[in-house]
Amino acid sequence: MLVGTFAAGARTAFATESLLNKKAPEITLTDLNGGNLDLASFRGKVVLLDFWATWCSPCQVEMPRFAQWQRQYGPQGFQVIGISMDDDPALARALYAKLKLNYPVAMGDEKLGHLYGGVLGLPLTYLIDRNGEVRARFQGEPDLKAIETRLKTLLSKP
Amino acid sequence: MIAVLAILLAAQPPIHPQFTGGVVSPESAFSISNAQVLQPEELNRILHAQGANRPLVLQVGSHMLFAEAHIAGSEYAGPGSQAAGLKQLQDRVTPLPRKTFIVLYCGCCPWNRCPNIGPAFKLLRDLGFTNVKALYIADNLGADWVDKGYPVESGR
Numbered sequence: 001m002l003v004g005t006f007a008a009g010a011r012t013a014f015a016t017e018s019l020l021n022k023k024a025p026e027i028t029l030t031d032l033n034g035g036n037l038d039l040a041s042f043r044g045k046v047v048l049l050d051f052w053a054t055w056c057s058p059c060q061v062e063m064p065r066f067a068q069w070q071r072q073y074g075p076q077g078f079q080v081i082g083i084s085m086d087d088d089p090a091l092a093r094a095l096y097a098k099l100k101l102n103y104p105v106a107m108g109d110e111k112l113g114h115l116y117g118g119v120l121g122l123p124l125t126y127l128i129d130r131n132g133e134v135r136a137r138f139q140g141e142p143d144l145k146a147i148e149t150r151l152k153t154l155l156s157k158p
Numbered sequence: 159m160i161a162v163l164a165i166l167l168a169a170q171p172p173i174h175p176q177f178t179g180g181v182v183s184p185e186s187a188f189s190i191s192n193a194q195v196l197q198p199e200e201l202n203r204i205l206h207a208q209g210a211n212r213p214l215v216l217q218v219g220s221h222m223l224f225a226e227a228h229i230a231g232s233e234y235a236g237p238g239s240q241a242a243g244l245k246q247l248q249d250r251v252t253p254l255p256r257k258t259f260i261v262l263y264c265g266c267c268p269w270n271r272c273p274n275i276g277p278a279f280k281l282l283r284d285l286g287f288t289n290v291k292a293l294y295i296a297d298n299l300g301a302d303w304v305d306k307g308y309p310v311e312s313g314r
Contacts (some may be wrong), residue, residue, distance in 0.1 A: 053220065055239055057271050087221045087237075110225040110312070120227055121298020122267050140268055140297055 018117065019134040024049070024126070026060065026117040027081075027104035032071040032093055037081065037106045040132070045077045046154045047128040049116075051108065053084060054091045056122040062142045063099055070103050072097075076155045077130065085119060129154050185276040187269050187292075192280070196261060196291040202308045205231070211259060213291070215250070216265065218247060218278035219264035221314065227299065229263065230309035237277030238264070247278055256286045265299030 010126050019025075024047075027039040037049040039047065052059035061137060068081045082105035084092035089107050113119035116130070117137075127150055136150045203214065207227045217224050218236035228234070237243035248260045251260065259281060275292050282290045295302045304310050 008198075046297060053222075053266075055220065055237065056267050056274050058267060059271070084221065085222045109224070110222060113222070113226045116306065118300055120223060120300030121265060140186075141271075152199055 002088075019126070020137060022134055024128045024132055024134050024151075027083075027106075027112065029083075029112075031104040031106045032089070032096055032097065033104075035103050035104065035117075039128075041079070042079045042081070043132050044130050045079045046073075046127075046151055047124040048078070048080045048129060048151060049083065049115070049128060051076065051083050051085055051113075051122060051124040053086045053122055054095045055086075058141055059123040060095075060099075062123055062125070062144065065144055067099065067102050069151070073151065073155060078151065078155060079103065083112065084124045085122065106108065127151055127154060130157065168222065174279045184279055185222070187272050187276045189276055190292045191280050194290070194292060195294045197294055198302050198308065201229075201261060201293055202306075205229075205309060210274055211262040214251075214254070215261045215263065215293075216244065216247065216250065216278075217264065218243065218262050219266040219272070219274045223266060223299065225310050225312065227304055227310050227312055229299075229303060230294075230311045232263070234314070236264075236278065238262075238271040238274035238281075243274075244281050245275060247281060250300040251282060251285065254287075257289050259289045259291075260287060260289065261293055261297060263299075265293075266301065267295055269295060 007114060023057060026041060027037065029037045029039040048066060050062065051062065063082060069078065070080045080103035082101065082103060085108050086092045092105065092107060121139060123139070123142060125138040126134055129135045138147055213230055213262050215232035216235040217228050218238040220237060221234055225235045233250070235247040238247065262275060262278050264270060264272050266274065279290065279292050
């Protein structure tokens with residue numbers, strides 16, 4: 001999480017705090033289809049939490065692969081959750097439909113970004129284990145092979 | 159002297175279109191030359207220096223990311239990838255003298271992938287501004303500014 005004062009106009013030193021090996025902060029949102037999106041309800045599954053936006057071209061490389069993994073690894077207890085950091089939900093909805101995503105997506109905001117260590121660049125992907133603890137963080141140009149290797153390791157654990 | 163020059167040139171960011179097959183769109187980040195780019199440590203020095211030559215610093219990317227964290231004292235004027243964002247930028251700068259020192263930045267994603275900085279920079283040049291720099295953010299604002307302890311604020 002970003003620590004520091006938030007006074008408008010203040011010059012403040014911020015430090016991003018690592019979430020690795022800590023409990024994933026709770027997420028309770030409404031997804032783009034109007035359903036409840038509650039991270040706690042996926043306890044027992046390995047969760048890939050993906051922060052993205054429609055203006056982020058590396059994100060659009062990842063997302064179809066994440067959808068493929070949802071189909072492939074879902075039966076083993078894998079769940080992708082997408083959080084759009086777009087300013088305009090209409091753009092997120094349009095891309096969600098175009099890519100035919102098969103996992104829940106909700107709109108994020110700066111508060112959620114702060115909770116998740118500061119979403120200060122995209123794409124940003126977290127892997128959360130079956131016990132709800134953050135085990136990996138990937139940012140920038142996607143290394144899909146590394147992400148998939150890591151999620152398979154987490155899926156192999158009870 | 160030659161050795162010093164070589165070292166200085168080597169320290170410049172690798173601003174070349176390695177991902178575009180050599181084709182440079184006039185609105186891509188690659189269209190911004192090394193001479194028009196400012197490194198984060200340089201801007202940090204300028205912001206801390208006393209004196210009148212402080213730039214107007216404008217973030218031309220995501221408003222959401224600006225709200226989370228932005229360079230202290232910077233204003234939001236984007237996004238550069240959208241017509242409405244460019245209009246906002248134009249409205250902000252139009253009243254200013256064309257020699258105003260302006261620094262544009264984004265930091266949404268890696269420099270070579272940024273859809274915002276190139277169009278915004280081009281707009282200001284087209285409007286006749288002669289003292290504009292683009293802040294070179296190699297990966298993202300978090301890694302290249304916040305994590306280095308440079309001045310940051312939150313809020314819209």
